[in-house]
Amino acid sequence: MSKVYEDTKFLMKKYGITANKKLGQNFLIDETVIDTIANASEICRDDLVIEIGPGLGTLTDKLLQKAGKVIAIELDERMITILRDRFFIYDHFEVVNEDVLKVDLKELIRKNKEKLKLKNAKIVANLPYYITTPIIMKLLEEKLNIESITVMIQKEVADRLTAIPGQKNSGSITYTVYYYATSEEILTVPNNSFIPEPEVESEVITLHLRKEPPIKVADETKFFALIKAAFMQRRKTLLNAIGNSGLNTTKQQLEQILQELNIDIKIRGEALTIDQFAKIVEKL
Numbered sequence: 001m002s003k004v005y006e007d008t009k010f011l012m013k014k015y016g017i018t019a020n021k022k023l024g025q026n027f028l029i030d031e032t033v034i035d036t037i038a039n040a041s042e043i044c045r046d047d048l049v050i051e052i053g054p055g056l057g058t059l060t061d062k063l064l065q066k067a068g069k070v071i072a073i074e075l076d077e078r079m080i081t082i083l084r085d086r087f088f089i090y091d092h093f094e095v096v097n098e099d100v101l102k103v104d105l106k107e108l109i110r111k112n113k114e115k116l117k118l119k120n121a122k123i124v125a126n127l128p129y130y131i132t133t134p135i136i137m138k139l140l141e142e143k144l145n146i147e148s149i150t151v152m153i154q155k156e157v158a159d160r161l162t163a164i165p166g167q168k169n170s171g172s173i174t175y176t177v178y179y180y181a182t183s184e185e186i187l188t189v190p191n192n193s194f195i196p197e198p199e200v201e202s203e204v205i206t207l208h209l210r211k212e213p214p215i216k217v218a219d220e221t222k223f224f225a226l227i228k229a230a231f232m233q234r235r236k237t238l239l240n241a242i243g244n245s246g247l248n249t250t251k252q253q254l255e256q257i258l259q260e261l262n263i264d265i266k267i268r269g270e271a272l273t274i275d276q277f278a279k280i281v282e283k284l
């Protein structure tokens with residue numbers, strides 16, 4: 001039995017915790033994986049770390065050893081008591097008892113970086129899998145002042161996020177990730193690295209936020225709406241998928257645009273490169 005397994009069992013017994021499946025509670029018990037996440041995030045004392053879903057504080061403990069400050073955002077009130085008990089000696093620890101999707105992260109980061117004169121902000125988490133996509137979308141779309149996102153997520157989702165747009169495994173979120181960040185697959189994690197064991201395999205990935213987007217997009221809202229519409233009906237051709245998507249264009253106009261751009265009018269949205277989507281938006 002590893003020490004982290006024993007510590008986890010001890011905390012669960014002491015505080016009468018049973019994992020809440022609805023909150024995606026799968027606690028890490030694999031020391032190597034915990035170290036890998038902490039190392040991959042390359043945290044130093046100049047960094048503000050936002051941890052999403054700290055749970056019992058297993059990863060938090062490691063982050064506190066490296067960061068300038070750790071702000072842990074946790075929805076489950078039972079965990080808040082544990083985290084406060086465990087880390088009350090640390091001045092550079094703060095816990096926020098809220099749904100991460102409702103937290104004004106931009107303001108939280110701005111305030112703390114300014115007050116503590118910290119250089120960078122980084123997100124680190126073993127994410128609750130039931131809301132992986134909304135969390136990643138929030139972290140990217142809100143254009144937060146952060147350097148990187150190191151997260152454990154379902155392997156299948158990781159494959160989608162880190163795919164090359166227009167190639168195998170890509171979905172609409174692939175384009176969003178590629179637009180805002182470069183991605184790195186760090187480690188595949190087996191189910192038995194957690195208690196209770198999740199039903200799916202997991203993966204640790206890091207997203208490094210880009211300073212500038214890789215391509216020029218005339219209208220970001222239209223660009224992402226077009227990609228989303230194309231993937232909503234990914235088995236259809238782009239022309240048929242967009243026809244009733246509510247985007248301000250007709251099938252005829254779009255057909256003309258595709259012809260002008262020398263793109264096959266029978267192409268499916270999922271086969272378009274990010275560049276081609278950008279060029280279509282420019283002409284819309």
Ligand code: SAM
Nearest residue numbers: 026027028053054055074075076099100126128
């Ligand atoms: N970090 C711990 C670990 O690695 O052992 C726990 C990770 S567990 C997969 C996900 C955590 O996210 C749980 O503690 C859960 O209560 C928390 N959580 C679930 N939904 C949340 C939300 N909307 N906002 C913040 N935390 C949430």
